[in-house]
Amino acid sequence: MSVYHAVGVSRPRPDGPDKVAGRTRYVADMTLPGMLYAALVLSPHPRARIRAVDTAAARSLPGVAAVLTGGDLPPLDLMARDEVYYVGHPVAAVLAGSEAAAAEAAEQVRVEYEVLPAVLDPLEAMSPGAPLARPDLHGGRGDAGAHGSDAGAHGSDAGGHGVDAGPGAAGAAGGDKPRNVDRVIRHRRGDPEAAWSQCDLILEDTYRLARVHQGYMEPLGCIAEPRPGGGVTIWTPTQGQFFVQRETARELGLEEHQVRVVPLPVGGGFGGKIMLLEPLAAALALAVRRPVRLVLSRTVDFYVSNPGAAVVIRLKMGAKRDGTLAAMEAEII
Numbered sequence: 001m002s003v004y005h006a007v008g009v010s011r012p013r014p015d016g017p018d019k020v021a022g023r024t025r026y027v028a029d030m031t032l033p034g035m036l037y038a039a040l041v042l043s044p045h046p047r048a049r050i051r052a053v054d055t056a057a058a059r060s061l062p063g064v065a066a067v068l069t070g071g072d073l074p075p076l077d078l079m080a081r082d083e084v085y086y087v088g089h090p091v092a093a094v095l096a097g098s099e100a101a102a103a104e105a106a107e108q109v110r111v112e113y114e115v116l117p118a119v120l121d122p123l124e125a126m127s128p129g130a131p132l133a134r135p136d137l138h139g140g141r142g143d144a145g146a147h148g149s150d151a152g153a154h155g156s157d158a159g160g161h162g163v164d165a166g167p168g169a170a171g172a173a174g175g176d177k178p179r180n181v182d183r184v185i186r187h188r189r190g191d192p193e194a195a196w197s198q199c200d201l202i203l204e205d206t207y208r209l210a211r212v213h214q215g216y217m218e219p220l221g222c223i224a225e226p227r228p229g230g231g232v233t234i235w236t237p238t239q240g241q242f243f244v245q246r247e248t249a250r251e252l253g254l255e256e257h258q259v260r261v262v263p264l265p266v267g268g269g270f271g272g273k274i275m276l277l278e279p280l281a282a283a284l285a286l287a288v289r290r291p292v293r294l295v296l297s298r299t300v301d302f303y304v305s306n307p308g309a310a311v312v313i314r315l316k317m318g319a320k321r322d323g324t325l326a327a328m329e330a331e332i333i
Contacts, residue, residue, distance in 0.1 A: 024265050027223060030235060037292075040093055040296075042089065055069070058094055067092060078277070126180060189328040223291060224282040240275065245260075315329070
């Protein structure tokens, strides 16, 4: 059979008819018997110490089943306990019989904060006297490596985290990371020290990339339900179901076989829907022994998801008159 039956020929998408007809069910379309709806209480401060959380008014509202804070749940990467580290850091979760009741009750939760100095600029954050953006990670907490950050023991593998400098390049992590920097990746092409003197043009500058959100049409969301005999089932529009299974089990102290992940249709992801809410939703469901649906609004998704961090790139390139790139050095922070 000729390859031209497929190459250059328009092919219908297998999922197209159901989407066009409205038959595709996304996580926000799903309900389970006895399901509760979760709404998050978010920090308005980039960094603050949590002094007190008053949930009495929220608990008294009709339809509210529970109001849980970080202290009521296992230690979770997403949920704040003693401090908040960014605007939008979840402080509490309200569970109610409807989305409206949960949202109304969340507005009644009162949190007393002690506002602390915040790190707002990447370059200023690297100065020796800058406050730590995440004391729980960079301050030497034992489980820092499980949060995807570097507390001093993970530097050797930084060159393998999705940055490719191309043929002839060597990626290496910086062992002398500046303050507040999770990872430094350095790339070199050719032999820069020997090549600079032979270059007809050398360009050197520092570039800054702002925080990025993928802008998917479907906000983040998932449903978690306790399993008979222990464990939890999670329905989620994830791009990495086995990662969700592994990390949820780790955060909740479960065996992997106790976490069942059911992938759902993804309403746009672009790398931004791997895992975020699933361990929290699972912890909430296990705490109240009922199914819990946690679907973010568009505004809350922008605050909570933090999909792409700001980056500083220091780049130096040297070229010859014929257009050949003779050497390149890049430092990505």
